[in-house]
Amino acid sequence: MVIAGFFFALMNVFVKMVPDIPAVEVVFFRSVVSLVLSYGFLKAGGVSIWGKNKKILLLRGASGAVALILYFATIQAIPLASAVTIQFLSPIFTSILGVFIVKEKVKPLQWLFFVLAFVGIIIIQGFDPRITPFYLGIGIIAALFSGLAYNFIRKLNTNEHPLVIVFYFPLVTLPVTGTISMFDWVSPEGWEWLLLLLIGVLTQVAQYFMTKAYQSEELSKVASLKYINIIYALAFGWVIFEETFNFITYVGMLVVLTGVILNIWYKHHQTSKM
Secondary structure, eight states: OOHHHHHHHHHHHHHHTTTTTTHHHHHHHHHHHHHHHHHHHHHTTTTTSOOOOOOHHHHHHHHHHHHHHHHHHHHHHHHHHHHHHHTTTHHHHHHHHHHTTTTTOOOHHHHHHHHHHHHHHHHHHHTTTTSSSSHHHHHHHHHHHHHHHHHHHHTTSSSSSSHHHHHHHHHHHHHHHHHHTTTSOOOOTTHHHHHHHHHHHOOOOOHHHHHHHHHHHHHHHHHGGGGGGHHHHHHHHHHHHOOOHHHHHHHHHHHHHHHHHHHHHHHHHHHHHO
């Protein structure tokens, strides 16, 4: 999950470096690369591309597609660290939805930590005029669908090859994003072609390691490791995009991280007592 986080952070940077390409089109290019690479590796390994549980695989692909399109839209429109911090709500949604989908338990005290994380998001939005209510809402919905996708991965457990799960994402996403992009196509120019290729390759590597992690360990533990991405986002945002924040916004980010870290600690404490 740590390896996946690093490659996702680089992907975020490249997405923000193509602001003139619509988010749906960026996802389309990313899906083309992912489909080719996944198919090639699966064929080389003699693994069936269709998997065993097609229904769950398709649901994972569909929920992941919605999440990624909306997330890319927020990256392009608001500061990088803010977009990443809002996406940090996905482990919260992962745990909440996990109660219904994979029957994992959430203790009463964890709900308090979840509320704390949401309060942090409200602080960030309230004190940063660059984050409009519209993009805040888009970011929260993206996090919700990410949590849904992670639950479907967990439900598949280790019954499916990680690359089969990754393969179904572009399989679902490609026809949808391709159709939508036809109505608002923006032709990439110069370095944008390379950046779009790198987005696809980096996401493919990150998705593989992330899928392995979610298949192998409890959802709430694995999802929480994503929070190291805030360090990358703040650093890249400051160095590359010259993004800075006021003190209250940093406090909001800290509140979000506190809620999540407390949830990690509490979950680990409860598990160690069993």
